[in-house]
Amino acid sequence: MEQKTKIKGKVHYVGVNDRTKALFEGLWPLPYGVSYNSYLIDDEKIALVDTVDICYFEVFLHKIRSVIGDRPIDYLIINHMEPDHSGSLSLIKQYYPNITIVGNKQTFGMVEGFYGITGEQLLIKNADPLDLGYHKLRFYLTPMVHWPETMMTFDETEGIIFSGDGFGAFGTLDGGFIDTRMNTDIFWEEMIRYYSNIVGKYGSAVQKALEKLAPLNITTICSTHGPVWTEQRGKVIDLYDRLSRYEGEEGVVIVYGTMYGNTEQMAEAIALELSAQGIKNIVLHNVNKSHSSYIISDIFKYKGLIIGSATYCNELYPEIGSLLPKILLRDMKNRYLGYFGSFCWSSAALRRMNEFAEKSKFEIVGEPVDMKISMDDLIYSQCENMGKAMADRLKQDRETSQD
Structure with a gap:
């Protein structure tokens, strides 16, 4: 068992998988489940790095003792x-009463607040060592x-x-937990969804963290969610770097809220023109069906966003009204x-969309289109113009990158 859990040196994986929970944080769907990763360093001094959800404590404890x-x-x-x-912290303290909790100044206020624990503590500052x-x-x-x-903990000996939660991803670890022992295909989209919904607001903080990590000789990434990254660690860091700089790919997301299909026809007309103009990455989301996390x-x-309501x-259509604050957040x-x-009889959606556009500070492309009741030739033409305007704007970036 000990050899099967080993990552590198004296470092072992002792995390668990959750295939039961439907919504992460009560918000985000988990079609592939989620892992709660914990790591054990079996050295002269033994260190446990993070714990797991309290529901899995017995499994967790068995893995530690193995x-x-x-x-x-x-x-x-x-x-x-x-x-x-941190959910298993109180129980770990019961089984290992002399354990010293290592954290920073912000950590210990939360330890006491969540669990009422004030015992042995090692307060660390940035770049402090532990042998x-x-x-x-x-x-x-x-x-x-x-x-x-x-905070992040760097094992200078093994480069781990x-x-x-940095570099985390949704998805359970089915059998293997190291990228070289598993098919990692599902994790890339789930990493983007994890980042955008959980960490996405804090791009500048992620950039500062990446700056701190840049000088380190990192061979292995051990996040609290998702695989242990070794051979593919560069791809993981690049993805987090790109996302935290809000550097979208060429493509357009069209999101719409419709009751009887007329607003959807506007979205279809815009998408058709985008395709005709050479834009290949086009994603349509009906908010009645697509969860906001996706x-x-x-x-x-993607760089382009077109919203219809x-x-x-x-x-606004209620589900669009719910989505827009999540985007702004x-x-x-x-x-x-x-x-x-x-x-049908009173135009209000476009007025509310104007308010969103001002708050978002996104670059406005094309003329907004307002349709009364259903499509006609004029509205169809206006939708085509919007699609062409968005395609032209994306092509400008394409041409700039080729210069």
Whole structure:
């Protein structure tokens, strides 16, 4: 068992899988489940890096003991205090009463607040070291990736970064937990969805964290969610770098809210013109069917965003009205926005979309289109013009990148 859990040196994987939970944080669907990753360093001094959701404590404890037997754990390093990672802290303290909790100033207020624990503590500052014997650790504070206490722990001996939620992804680890032992195909889209919905607001904080990590000789990434990244670590870092700079790919997300299909026909006309103009990455989301987490993920992925809404009770269509604040919350940058509305007797959706456009600070592309009741030749032409305007704007970037 001990050899099967080994990552590198004296570092072992002791995380668990959750295939039961339907919504992460009560918000985000988990079609592939999620892992809660914890790591054990079996050295002269034994260190546990993060814990797991309390629901899985018995499984967690069994995995720990399969590596160290009845020996005590000297340190519990807390990189992140969210309960899916710190939830087993109280029980670990019961089984290992002399354990020293390692964290920063922000950590310990949360430890006491969540669990009422004030025992042995090792307060660390940025770049402080901790010697376990063979493994030499150093701590890097990464506030707001994505809570104020978040930090990362670097094993200088093996080049392993224990990154907390940084570089995380949805999805369980089915059998293997290291990228070289598994098919990682599902994790790339789930990493984008994880980042955009969980961390997406904090792009500048992620950039600062990446700057701190840049000088380190990282061979392995051990996040609290998703695979242990070794051979594919460069792709993971590049993806987080690109997402945190809000650097979208060429493509357009068209999001619409429709009751009877007329607003949808506007979206279809815009998409058809985009395709005719040579834009290949086009994603249409009907908000009645697509969960907002997938929509937000695609908005992070592509530069172009076109939103359409029917008027409903003199307001936006309800699901569009729910989505727009979620987009604003993430403070995205470098996006191109077009929008359209429809109504039967009183135009309101487009007016509300104007308000969103001003708040978003996105670059407005094309003339907004407002349709009364259903499509006619004029509205169809206006939708085509919007599609062409968005395509032209994306092609400008294409040409600039080729210069």
